[in-house]
Amino acid sequence: MDATETRQWNSDSVAADLERAIHEHRLPPATKLGEDELGEAYGISRTVVRAALHALSHRRLVELRRNRGAFVAQPSVREAREVFEARALLEPRTARSAAERMTDAALAVLEANIADEHAALDARQDGRALFLSGRFHVEIARIADQSTIEAFVSELVSRSSLIIALYWRRRAALCETQAHHALLDAFRHRDGDAAEQLMNGHLLDLVTSLDLRNVAQPATSLREALNR
Amino acid sequence: MDATETRQWNSDSVAADLERAIHEHRLPPATKLGEDELGEAYGISRTVVRAALHALSHRRLVELRRNRGAFVAQPSVREAREVFEARALLEPRTARSAAERMTDAALAVLEANIADEHAALDARQDGRALFLSGRFHVEIARIADQSTIEAFVSELVSRSSLIIALYWRRRAALCETQAHHALLDAFRHRDGDAAEQLMNGHLLDLVTSLDLRNVAQPATSLREALNR
DNA sequence: GTCGCCGATTTTGTATACAATTGTGTATGT
DNA sequence: ACATACACAATTGTATACAAAATCGGCGAC
Structure with missing residues (x-):
């Protein structure tokens, strides 16, 4: 997260910044994206962060779980x-x-x-x-x-x-x-x-070049696997 | 708009409801979708309405113009x-x-x-x-x-x-x-x-079956045409 | 009479406060 | 020692208050 408080962020630019971070694997799958955390990092309120996270969830890059928060998606x-x-x-x-x-x-x-x-x-x-x-x-x-x-x-x-x-x-x-x-x-x-x-x-x-055998969901905790 | 205050709406269901209204031509292109207006119609706050409008704008069904509001899209x-x-x-x-x-x-x-x-x-x-x-x-x-x-x-x-x-x-x-x-x-x-x-x-x-000759943008007011 | 400017009103953009839900830790009883 | 229940803490969902921007109206100048 580029926590440079110098720039003026809006929901689109935050979404673009997060998308790039995800694309570059700086934010790996299953990373928790807390609203307060991101808001503080970018120097903006949760309102703008929420809009950005919703935008990313529409592109299936972020998974929103009700009352639980946003996570970098883990495509099956x-x-x-x-x-x-x-x-x-x-x-x-x-x-x-x-x-x-x-x-x-x-x-x-x-x-x-x-x-x-x-x-x-x-x-x-x-x-x-x-x-x-x-x-x-x-x-x-x-x-x-x-x-x-x-x-x-x-x-x-x-x-x-x-x-x-x-x-x-x-x-x-x-x-x-x-x-x-x-x-x-x-x-x-x-x-x-x-x-x-x-x-x-x-x-x-x-x-x-991918390993798409139907093994159990990768890179996740037991708890997560059971909640799925 | 189904202003039935009986149902419990969230941003997804409101977006789905609006999308259907647009799809069925009950909300024709260029219709202004005011946040207060919709919030009152559905009995919810602007927060939820905004989330729904943003979702529809990601599907290009709604055009958001900064500081001007949301309108049913008019595809060129x-x-x-x-x-x-x-x-x-x-x-x-x-x-x-x-x-x-x-x-x-x-x-x-x-x-x-x-x-x-x-x-x-x-x-x-x-x-x-x-x-x-x-x-x-x-x-x-x-x-x-x-x-x-x-x-x-x-x-x-x-x-x-x-x-x-x-x-x-x-x-x-x-x-x-x-x-x-x-x-x-x-x-x-x-x-x-x-x-x-x-x-x-x-x-x-x-x-x-469409008339896609490159005539000027249709069905819009003079003022809108000039602001474009 | 028309054009342009300026203020009031309306509407959106953002932040914050409060409510609701979830997860966790602890205490208690068996 | 283990399981269950309860309460607390943390986080998200929603509403509202405030700030900023744009529109609309009237007023004045030409």
Whole structure:
């Protein structure tokens, strides 16, 4: 939590700040997000914090339990599958559209994004790298000029970050940059077919890199498991 | 607004009630949703009303303008196209999944839904018919057992209702029931191919029944138009 | 008569106070 | 020693009070 009391926060900016922290794994799944605690951290009242937490709960990044408070969400195995199912429907054809409408300026943005990903990985800032990796996908929807789909992809990408936190199998460096480079090449050639197919494969790779066997809910206390 | 002070409202139920009113065109686009007004209507404080309005704004059914209040959204032509673009990506393949997993119980639900649609049309309850027509689409996602996609489709269907309110060309009875009957037949035969194709065609028909020429924003006061 | 400015009123944004619910710890009885 | 019941503490849910912003009306100037 950036408790800098210098900035002027509102519910949207607090929600964005929290979402980024969750996306970067600074706030891992199941973290309790107390209203008083957050209000003090940001220097605002519970009113604004509550609005932000409600916003995040609508994006399924935060789970609200009545009279118990807000917690960083812990997507189930089933939810994990659903998220990537939805991404598989939305992103490949959006990548095709993006490739067909690609401009040099948009290409530069994507290239800069990949460069930042590499820089973050080199600096051992895994959370930031993961965030930027997600941004790459959202940026593609933006380039495709589909703000509605962009909003869905943005939500799905953030939720994917939670899924990765819970079910990631190989803890090694995120080798996704290869896939992003391949996509970038397709975009350079304005090759919609290739972009669609590469995105499809990229998402499949992501799912297979997860451990989605139906074992009991992970990373939770016995008490929590029984209350579920 | 159901100002029955008998029920106990919370932010979620108020949001659901308002969403249904919007979906049924009882609250047309651009309607001002004053906090005090709603609070009095539901017999609750502004706090709860605000939470409900924020929730609806996240679904893009309500537009919040800072220090000016909440209004039923007026999707632009561009947003209208985007909504149906997103539906075209999500719903056809979801209909295929639903067809492949179809059970007799699920079929019965869909049949009952269509029957209700007819009943509403016969009773000249156009709003209710439109709502039920949307429910048909959401139900398909539910049957496909994809709650994440179901949430997206639910949002898109509600937004489609606003789009229909603004851009519907032929004000005649909603002739969609034909398409829904055809889909039901495909579901009865567990024919995934047919279901996917029928849904695709159905959505295309819907878009072409709209008047999405880039005329100026409709149905708004001069003052509002200038402030935009 | 029209345009522009300024104050009063209305409405939203935020903070705080109070009520309700949940979880925990302790005491007591078996 | 264990289980149960009760009371206390902590946290969320809701209402209300206050502050800030925008709208609307009237007034005056041109």
